[in-house]
Amino acid sequence: MTSPEQKAKQEDEVLKIIKTTRRLLPEELDPAGEVWWRDHYNWLKSRGYLLRPRYSPNWVPSWITSKKGWVECEDGKRLEFAQNIDATRTSDGTVVSLKRFKRKHHPHEVDIALYFSSETLASQAANHCVPIWEVLAVEDVDDTVIIVMPLLRAYSDPHFDTFGEAVECFRQLFEGLHFMHKHRVAHRDCMSGNIMLDPSKLYPDSFHPMETSLKRDYSGFAKHFTRTQRPPKYYFIDFGLSRRYGPSETNPLEEPIWGGDKEVPEFQNNSKTPCNPFPTDVFYIGNAIKKDFVQAKRGFEFMQPLVADMTQTDPSKRPNMDEVISRFDQIRRGLSGWKLRARVVDKDEDALEAVVRTASHWTRRIGFVARRVPAIPTTSS
Incomplete structure (x- = not known):
């Protein structure tokens, strides 16, 4: 059917x-x-x-x-x-x-x-x-x-300037998924495309919804701040595949249904075996961080052990979101201020781009240190 x-x-x-x-x-x-x-x-x-x-x-x-x-x-x-x-x-x-x-x-x-x-x-x-x-x-x-x-914006746009900005993003995403799971809701499609940010502080004059690098009237590039200057809040969207369960449903089982991430191990080989969607959510968010940061950018090795466990083939071996929150908190507390203020570098960044971004990054960094701006930016809302 x-x-x-x-x-x-x-x-x-x-x-x-x-x-x-x-x-x-x-x-x-x-x-x-x-x-x-x-x-x-x-x-x-x-x-x-x-x-x-x-x-x-x-x-x-x-x-x-x-x-x-x-x-x-x-x-x-x-x-x-x-x-x-x-x-x-x-x-x-x-x-x-x-x-x-x-x-x-x-x-x-x-x-x-x-x-x-x-x-x-x-x-x-x-x-x-x-x-x-x-x-x-x-x-x-x-x-x-x-x-x-x-009106939201893709969570990875604009680019992350510092590791502290990325760490705060991870914290919010883990917090948000933990909140959903605590209220007995499995998202079932919390991959990269369904993670957004509130751009209202980052882009005070907004932007064109279909050409997001430009002003709404196409008169030039849309001005934006860094996430350290104006920390955004991150959101999960699209609950079309989501399910809510009662308190007594401690091990809900659902037939596999594909979301945007096609790498879910328990869904491979046309499997029809019902499975618990909560560990699948853990895979989704872990795989998003793996692909968008650990594999795409330099210096995120500190997330590798946690991400590896979140994306294990056997769902029963993945940590639940309580454990993810606890382990991530330990990781975060172990990062130095120098690391958190360091620039995030794409693995495919070209030389000219590196020069431009490094110069602007250090100008901001010196100012942040002088003003004692926190290395991990947090939003009050």
Whole structure:
């Protein structure tokens, strides 16, 4: 039997085929997603959310009436994901993120997301689940809902300047997953793509949602601070595969379902054996750190023993999140101030990039030491 999640993935594949059948002109909306948002532009506006000009029914491409090429224009950029779009909340001008989906495909997503956004849990600092500000039922499409969230940014962008910044990121991610597990929720897809950061402090003037290195109006590069200057909070998103269990369900068993990380050992060889999703979450987050830091950057060997245990082939041998938190705390306390303030270097960094980044890094570093800015930046929110 085809599960709702598998059916949703099949529909996504059909949309991809439609999208790649013919190369669209810049002024043509993508039928796999953009047309839907255009058709609901006025309805969303009536609900207090204004889409960018590209999705207005009266849109006229700006490059037609200007001397610019379409690649230089804000409205020339397509959506990256058909189900997601940004909008401006008309009540206060806040830029938000909208995600649409059918409840039958992801029947638990709204309930779990709202659970962590409840008044009791939302105020807890250890909660790193993306806040849900509103749920809109689409009136003319059965079973379709739109969830309204803050506009977030990929957790690895901008680049990490110091080891202290990365260590604080790890701490928050472990804290957030521990919080979910403590409340008997398994994320089941907490890989790199579902980890984001709140950019509101890092990017005080915001950025273009589809071209994140640029200002929202495409007038230049978006100004940003380092994570030491403006420490961000990290969030887990996308609860489409997540499940919540009762206190008595100490060893829940679920049939394997693929998330974004295809390396989960217990899912290999087309395994259908039900397994506990909590150790799988531990693998996901450990593998994200392994790939994004231990393997991609220099100097993260201090995380290797913990990451190796988190990604063991046998799920029963992986530490639970209580153990991960405890072991990571020991690792963190063993790092010197010199190490924590050192520059994070990509393994594929070229010579010119190294010179530029090293010079700017040392200028900031000297200033931070002089002002006694903590080597591990922490956010107060």
